[in-house]
Amino acid sequence: MIKRIRYLLPLVLTGLLVGGALAVPAAAQPDTPLLVDIRAASHETYDRLVFEFSGPLPAEYGVTSVPEVIGDASGEPVPLVGNAFLAVRFAMATGHDDSGTITYGPPRRAYPLPDIIEVANAGDFEGVLSFGVGLAAQTPFRVFTLTSPSRVVIDLETPFRTVPVQDYFIQNGTLLPQAVSRPVIPPAVARGALQRLFAGPTQAELAAGLHFVGSDATGFTGLSIVDGVARVQLTGGCNSHGATTTIATEIMPTLKQFPSVQWVKIYDPSGQTEEPAGNSDSIPFCLEP
Template structure:
């Protein structure tokens, strides 16, 4: 059995001139600094809050986009969701003068009806950008509050949801050799596509509270899934990314199988790599691509 660390995938001075000299510290304090991100469900909506030290950023832009792009590098940033909101604050920082991040994890997951995930996509040249992955494209409202300074995004949640479970690696069970090595946690998804919703929530990973209890998502370098079909008791999952087991006997497949087999319509799970390959595509059995073998 490999050490648990080997299983867990690695995830991703202003100046002024004038008649009077202004201390550098005062200039820095004049720039709004993000100090917290939080979200919660309220009646009919999910509320996402960005809290700042100092004033509210003067320029705020929130819009739906087809993909998320990292500021500076131009690389694509993965976020789980059927719709993506880009949230941009111009003239704001997410770090202190020593370069330390001031708002906590750069990526976080929520077990909310609409909001799935929030990821940082840039803190570059006084522009702070995030992406929010949503379960569906919904109306939203943006407004500000003071004392403390906050930018609030209310995302409508008009759809009925049902509870399902996403199964993550339980590090305590794994380290002590207890089967199963996974623990299922509740997530709200929109029917009738409950299997798709459960798999989507799996790839979003555990919440911060669940991580504190030892739950982890082992990606095996899968970046997501492009397609899921369920027919005649067989679920077929087509993964994206360059899959590898890393020599481990526990892979992303060990989380996908229990997540999908909770549904009565699924008896077997066949997992395909990005090239469309799996070892046993036919017959009554589970199957994984060769790249997920130890």
């Protein structure tokens, strides 16, 4: 369902809802807008996501609520963590220079915000620049522009309560798990913690030497907690690549922080694990070194 656009600031001269997306045309400009930054921050009642351009604003921009984000040109789903998703599109704009170098930083990034979980590039093809946004919840949002510098801004309401949980990423050098804090929406705190884990470290955490070991898994499904045993199945792939530090090294402490979890059983994408029964931890054979 399309999110209701709350209002547009006067800087947006005309706004038309076209094909389920907010499409805002602007006057033709001689320069192609170049995306130079993406940033996000939490405020008291909303999360704000900002796309900053050098030069003029894009000739057209659109923000749409979608069940999944589809990559431009490829036509394939863009992997995103979240319970709701936004597709963001800029027409007659680009995110790379003449040499093909990306101009706005990492094409995928995680945020420790109440609603915004991650932002990922979905295409930069033939003058159309697009992104997907993974959200913790589907809430109303508003879209507007600012100038000096040129910015397209998305404000997402955050009317829900969050609680802090720990996610564990791997520290470079030691290869040991290190905890970082993430906000999640109760009561599904274990699922929220795993979602944030798969979104990966923030840019600041990456700079501090943390990284996510995915072991070829792209997500998870079927999380359950019964009689002290948490069970979760990996999706995508599963391969330790001969390493003793795997995604299990991160999932185990992330789930065991909760009082209801004493043991964790991780299943491969085909539904197999070494010790499916009993009060014990278990990993699939594909995570053995």
